[in-house]
Amino acid sequence: MNCPFIDHQLLILTIQTMQTSEMSSEQLSEASQINGFDFTKTFDSQNPPDATLIDACVHCGFCLSTCPSYRVIGKETDSPRGRIYLMDGVNEGKIPLSGAIAQHFDSCLGCLACVTTCPSGVQYDKLIAATRAQVERNSDRPLPEKLLRKLIFSIFPYPNRMRVLLAPLLIYQRLGLQKIMRSSGILQKILPKPLAAMESVLPELSTEAFQDLYPEVVPAQGTKRYRVGMILGCVQRVFLPAVNAATVRVLTANGCEVVIPKSQGCCAALSQHQGQEEQAKELARATIDSFANTDVDAVIINASGCGHTLKEYGHILQDDPVYAAKAKEFAKKVKDVQEFLADVGLTAKLFPLQEASPxxxxxxxxxxxxxxxxxxxxxxxxxxxxxxxxxxxxxxxxxxxxxxxxxxxxxxxxxxxxxxxxxxxxxxxxxxxxxxxxxxxxxxxxxxxxxxxxxxxxxxxxxxxxxxxxxxxxxxx
CATH class of the missing domain: 3.40.50.1860 (Rossmann fold)
Known part of the structure; x- marks a missing residue:
């Protein structure tokens, strides 16, 4: 964690005091003067973390053992319970929305393990989603971080833009430069950590990544049982195009006519998970429009992060007078492909993947x-x-x-x-x-x-x- 020591001391003081009683005005004033904090920097009135949801947390600590960021970082402020204290403190004006505070919200992976674990049913997913949107609007990030986020959210949700970026990287891979660079470790030394990390997860690219060759409708094999729409995704269609191709073949082999609107883009998962609220809403509306009038029984997705966001459209667009009802209806039709096939049953004959041994x-x-x-x-x-x-x-x-x-x-x-x-x-x-x-x-x-x-x-x-x-x-x- 990069925040100054005195910042961390303030967080500890604030959390400990909020756990037991109200922070005194003298403590708050002293901390503010020592640190030069601006306590007017707080959440705005546009959907701040719901105080009712915050109050549902009884601070039992069951979430700590299942929280991956707490497991690695080891600080209370990087756990669900600690972040909820911080949300409450910012809501109440007891903690400023400083860069140091924003780091603790940024350290959350959004994995939702705490939601599964919580015996009180705290909707931490709703709390962190609302908080991240507030952080994006109201917290000042360092310039390098701003530029990195601008790059990510200007390119990753847009497959055609990403393909332009990846074209020279395909050449980089085909010439064997990627293997040389990775084995030498030079990129870790000369590139900023986020850019080195970006290169380190770059998968092997294929020529199929640079085009979408699917027809608008792929007919079912044999008797048609269902008509389904399919989400291609943004990162999925570029980085793992073979998965989409396999999904279409499995669906059609099991009696599904597959509708693949050419107008579809990103489902908004990437933007929604990182607090890019307006971009997420824009992408969600576009996805709904792409599948309008397709008359499908289900909308199929084969990537879990996308599926979760697609099923949350009703919440994401709840304040949109035009799309609120459409979003709820759309979300009802969304099914992960495994969820869907397990429900309707496989009809295609299956053969062993290897004969000699299991x-x-x-x-x-x-x-x-x-x-x-x-x-x-x-x-x-x-x-x-x-x-x-x-x-x-x-x-x-x-x-x-x-x-x-x-x-x-x-x-x-x-x-x-x-x-x-x-x-x-x-x-x-x-x-x-x-x-x-x-x-x-x-x-x-x-x-x-x-x-x-x-x-x-x-x-x-x-x-x-x-x-x-x-x-x-x-x-x-």
């Missing part, structure tokens, strides 16, 4: 799938239907891998420590393959497998089902 797979629970959408059984049900497959479970399965959208770029030290722990737990199962249903998790896990010298492949469950349906053997395993 294929051992460990399924990686993505945070926004497990904690946000409460989906954990369905992916395992689908994988178990593949002949000659054995599933293994890792220790600490609910621990975040450290990707969390762009967290591993904005907070690389914490992200790397969590990625290291996650990969160690997955590898310790002895499984010959890792199944991951989220693009960010997949990229993060592949990075840390490489850093640890592990050769275990990582594939999306839809890729595995696609191989099985087509009767193709895995070349590894």
């Amino acid at each position: 294929l051992t797979i460990v399924y990686q629970d993505a945070c926004h799938m497990l904690h946000g959408q409460k989906i954990s059984v369905q992916p395992r049900q689908l994988l178990k239907q593949i002949p000659n497959v054995q599933l293994r479970e890792p220790l600490d399965a609910a621990l975040c891998c450290g990707s969390a959208g762009v967290y591993n770029i904005l907070q690389p030290e914490v992200g790397d420590e969590l990625g290291k722990q996650k990969v160690e737990n997955l590898v310790d199962t002895g499984a010959s393959l890792i199944a991951s249903a989220n693009v960010g998790c997949t990229i993060q896990i592949r990075k840390h497998l490489e850093l640890q010298g592990q050769k275990v492949p990582v594939m999306h469950p839809m890729e595995l089902l696609d191989y099985s349906i087509r009767g193709e053997q895995l070349r590894h395993g």
Whole structure:
């Protein structure tokens, strides 16, 4: 943590005092004078963290053991309970919304493990989402951080812009420069940490990443059972295009006619998770419009972070007089592809992925799938239907891998420590393959497998089902 020592002392004093009684005006005045804080810097009136939701926290501390940022950083102010105290303090005017305070909100991965753990049902997801939007509007960030965030949110949610950026990086990879640079470690020395982190998670690019070749409607194979829409995603379609291709084939093989509107863009997950409130609303409206009048039974998504945000459209657009009702109806139709297929059932014949011995797979629970959408059984049900497959479970399965959208770029030290722990737990199962249903998790896990010298492949469950349906053997395993 980069905040000054006296800043941290003020936080401790404030939290301890708020836990027991009201901070006296003398204490507050003294702290303000010593630190030169501007206590007028606070949340604005546009959807601040709901005091009712804050008051639901009974400060029991059950969240601490499941919070990945607290586990790595080890400070109360970097835990859900500590952040709730800070939210309350800013709401009450007892704590200024300074850069030091903003860092503690930034250190949250948004994994929602605390929501699952909390015995009081505290809606921390709503609190941190509201707080991050406030921080973006009202907290002054250092110029380098402002520029980095501007770069990310000007490019990542827009696939065509990202393709322009990635074109020279494809050449960089094809010439073998990436391997040379990574093995030498020179990028870690010459680049700022966030840019070095950005390069470190760059996956192997393919020519398929630079074009969308899907027709507007892909017919079902055999008898049509359902008509579904499909979200291509922004990062997914560029970094892991094979996952989208596999998803379309699996859906059509199981009797689904797949509608893929060409006008669709980013679902808003990246922006929503980092407090870019207006951009998130704009992207959500555009997504709703893209699927308007498509007459689909469900809107299918194959990335967990996107799925959680799509299902939250009703909340994101609740104050929009034009889109509020549309958003609620749209959200009702959103289904993760694994959730959908487990519900409607597979009709395509499945073949073994390898014949000689059982294929051992460990399924990686993505945070926004497990904690946000409460989906954990369905992916395992689908994988178990593949002949000659054995599933293994890792220790600490609910621990975040450290990707969390762009967290591993904005907070690389914490992200790397969590990625290291996650990969160690997955590898310790002895499984010959890792199944991951989220693009960010997949990229993060592949990075840390490489850093640890592990050769275990990582594939999306839809890729595995696609191989099985087509009767193709895995070349590894």
